[in-house]
Amino acid sequence: MNECESFRDDLDAFRDELLDEERSLQLHRHIKSCSACTAEIKQAEAIEAEIRGNAAQWQPPENLWGRIQITVNELESETTIQRKTRRKPLSWAVVAMLVVALILGINFNRQADSSSVGSVLVNEFHTFSVSRRDLDYVNSEPLAIRQWFGDKVDFRVPLPVNVDGLNLVGGRLCNMLNQRVASYMYRSDGAWVSLYIMKAGQSIQRDTNQHLSLQGYGYIEWENEGLHYSLVGDISIEQLHQIANSIYTRQLSSPAIQSSLPGKVFRQSNFSRVS
Amino acid sequence: MPDFDWSLGFSARIRRINFEQQIQTHLPGLYRIARGIVDQASDAEDLVHDTCVKALTSFDTAVFSSEVQLRGWLNSILINTYRDRYRRARRSPVRAIEFHATSDERQNIVELVPSKDHTPLQSIEHRDSSRAIEHAIAALPPEVRVVSVLFLINGLSYKDIAYVTDCPVGTVMSRMSRGRQLLKRYLADFGLTDTNYSSRASGGDET
Numbered sequence: 001m002n003e004c005e006s007f008r009d010d011l012d013a014f015r016d017e018l019l020d021e022e023r024s025l026q027l028h029r030h031i032k033s034c035s036a037c038t039a040e041i042k043q044a045e046a047i048e049a050e051i052r053g054n055a056a057q058w059q060p061p062e063n064l065w066g067r068i069q070i071t072v073n074e075l076e077s078e079t080t081i082q083r084k085t086r087r088k089p090l091s092w093a094v095v096a097m098l099v100v101a102l103i104l105g106i107n108f109n110r111q112a113d114s115s116s117v118g119s120v121l122v123n124e125f126h127t128f129s130v131s132r133r134d135l136d137y138v139n140s141e142p143l144a145i146r147q148w149f150g151d152k153v154d155f156r157v158p159l160p161v162n163v164d165g166l167n168l169v170g171g172r173l174c175n176m177l178n179q180r181v182a183s184y185m186y187r188s189d190g191a192w193v194s195l196y197i198m199k200a201g202q203s204i205q206r207d208t209n210q211h212l213s214l215q216g217y218g219y220i221e222w223e224n225e226g227l228h229y230s231l232v233g234d235i236s237i238e239q240l241h242q243i244a245n246s247i248y249t250r251q252l253s254s255p256a257i258q259s260s261l262p263g264k265v266f267r268q269s270n271f272s273r274v275s
Numbered sequence: 276m277p278d279f280d281w282s283l284g285f286s287a288r289i290r291r292i293n294f295e296q297q298i299q300t301h302l303p304g305l306y307r308i309a310r311g312i313v314d315q316a317s318d319a320e321d322l323v324h325d326t327c328v329k330a331l332t333s334f335d336t337a338v339f340s341s342e343v344q345l346r347g348w349l350n351s352i353l354i355n356t357y358r359d360r361y362r363r364a365r366r367s368p369v370r371a372i373e374f375h376a377t378s379d380e381r382q383n384i385v386e387l388v389p390s391k392d393h394t395p396l397q398s399i400e401h402r403d404s405s406r407a408i409e410h411a412i413a414a415l416p417p418e419v420r421v422v423s424v425l426f427l428i429n430g431l432s433y434k435d436i437a438y439v440t441d442c443p444v445g446t447v448m449s450r451m452s453r454g455r456q457l458l459k460r461y462l463a464d465f466g467l468t469d470t471n472y473s474s475r476a477s478g479g480d481e482t
Contacts, residue, residue, distance in 0.1 A: 012455055016433075018448075044455065047462060048427050051412070054405045055428040060306035064320055065299055068327045075332055136317050173317045175324055 004034055011040055063127035067176060070120060074178065117230065120176050121196050122217050125232040128172070129192055135170040135185055145171045145184065153180045155199050155227065160184045163246040166193060186233075186243075193233035193243065200228040220244045294334055297342070298327055301349050304429060308350065311424030312357055314413050322360070326353040350431075350439040354421060361417060411461035415454055422447055423454035 007030050013019050014027045031037050137148045142160040145168070149157045152173050160168050165188060172183040172194075179198055186193040200223045218240035221230045231247070233240050305326060309319035329352050330337070339345040415423060421440060425431045433451070437444045 012452060044459070047458065050404060051408055051427050051458075052430075054408045055307050055311060057405075058307050058310040058319075060302050060323065061320060064306070064323060065302060065327075068324055068331070069295075071324065071328050072331045075328070136315070175317075175321050180321075 003030065004036060007031075007034075007037060008040070011037065012044070015041060015044065061127075061133060062131050063124060066123065066127070070176070071178065117177060117228070118219050118221065121230050121232055122219055124174060124176060125192070125194050125217060128194070129234060136172045138170040140168050140170075142168065149173070149182045153182050157182045157197055158227070160195075161247045163243050165189075166243055188233070188235055188239070188243075191234040193231065193235060193240070195247065196230040196232065198228050200226055222248065224248075291334055294337065295331065297345055298330055298349065301346055302327070304346070305349060305353055307428055308353060308424055309357075311412055311428050312417070312420050322353060322357055325356050329356065347435060347438055350425070350429075351441070354439055357421070407462060407465035411458050411465060414461050415457055419450045419454045419457065422450040423458065426451050426454075 007027055010019060010023065010027060014024060014031075017024075019027065031041065137145065139145055139148070142162065145160050146157055148171060160171075162168055163186070166186045167188070168184065169187050170185050172185060174181040174183055174196070177198070181196050181198040184195040184197070186195070218233050218235060218237040219230065220237075220240055221228065222244075223229070229247075231240055231244050233243070302323065305323045306319060309322040309326075310316065313319050313322060326349065330349055337348070339348065412420060412423065418440075422436055425436045425439060426433070431439065433444050433447050436447045436451075440447065
């Protein structure tokens with residue numbers, strides 16, 4: 001028994017092949033004749049195999065690489081803009097090229113629009129919908145959901161609103177557009193509806209074209225009391241407007257609201273029905 | 276004279292695409308480390324996100340002669356990002372964490388502070404082994420957890436871990452030893468007794 005205890009401290013080092021040859025040989029001989037130490041080693045190996053097997057199931061979300069690229073593109077375009085403002089005046093040749101390009105009607109803003117808030121959120125929503133990922137927090141209690149977001153975002157999230165025909169089911173924490181975004185998740189007849197909330201600011205590039213609706217999702221955005229709200233859903237735009245109305249009428253101020261449908265741009269000061 | 280060079284731009288672009296592809300292949304490994312060392316899946320995503328953004332924006336200065344070097348560099352960024360976040364969280368009054376270490380243990384605060392959200396007793400209801408393992412890992416002190424995850428899950432050698440965590444090999448070994456002891460104890464607390472594992476190890480896991 002005493003012999004066993006003297007070896008026991010070295011069992012891990014023996015498994016990691018860290019012992020010198022002599023000590024390793026001693027331990028090897030001992031293990032052959034000691035069922036307790038053999039069991040100890042087998043148990044440790046089994047625990048570690050279980051840990052490895054469990055971790056093998058941890059796979060990165062499908063949209064993670066896309067999110068990384070969006071952030072990097074945003075950072076790099078900021079750097080490019082800063083660099084360009086420091087540049088020497090353009091040569092005549094470059095000016096001439098720009099004039100020709102403008103005459104030909106090349107839309108230089110198209111690239112910038114692709115990373116605007118609506119397209120980012122709709123892409124995120126689409127990825128979530130198709131990946132069947134779990135919610136980060138499952139709860140239908142508005143207060144509990146607000147508390148869950150408590151210290152996860154750097155702004156005070158409003159209390160989630162219960163809307164007729166829409167079930168509040170939980171929340172997700174997203175990292176987009178260089179900030180953490182709270183997402184209240186609703187279900188409506190089996191379809192997902194997500195209300196994204198983030199701090200309003202100059203870094204948010206609002207959508208002014210149909211690009212964000214290409215994937216067939218409804219999208220409405222508005223700002224209120226320093227927060228930017230975006231409602232995205234796999235439901236009709238009419239239904240989405242009703243939901244937005246319900247949420248909005250519980251908010252005190254009346255900001256301008258933008259919404260967009262495929263191929264159309266709407267600017268309106270309230271949630272009147274889209275026709 | 277225009278202030279750009281078309282040929283340099285083209286080769287840099289090709290190098291950039293290769294660099295992105297290389298980093299992308301390390302995404303699963305990075306995510307496994309992150310998932311092991313932080314409590315929430317969303318935090319793991321954020322950690323990997325920030326790691327890769329840092330790596331990609333360091334493209335101009337990053338030069339690697341092998342995949343192993345690149346992996347070590349990425350792992351180092353991830354661990355440093357984790358430590359920065361952890362220290363920031365500790366400084367924040369909202370997320371203050373109780374510190375239970377004795378005075379002679381205070382030399383390495385990050386190593387010794389127990390996890391804030393998980394203790395073996397609180398999580399004892401998670402009887403199934405995979406949940407129990409996740410909780411047991413989460414209950415490890417942060418630096419012990421980092422070493423345990425890198426060694427057990429990602430299969431890094433002590434030497435590689437010493438490089439990634441920027442500490443001596445002896446420290447890595449003692450943390451690993453502590454991690455093994457604690458994991459064994461926590462798993463026993465969760466109800467995964469010695470016999471559960473002994474029977475699995477001997478092939479007695481009947482289905």
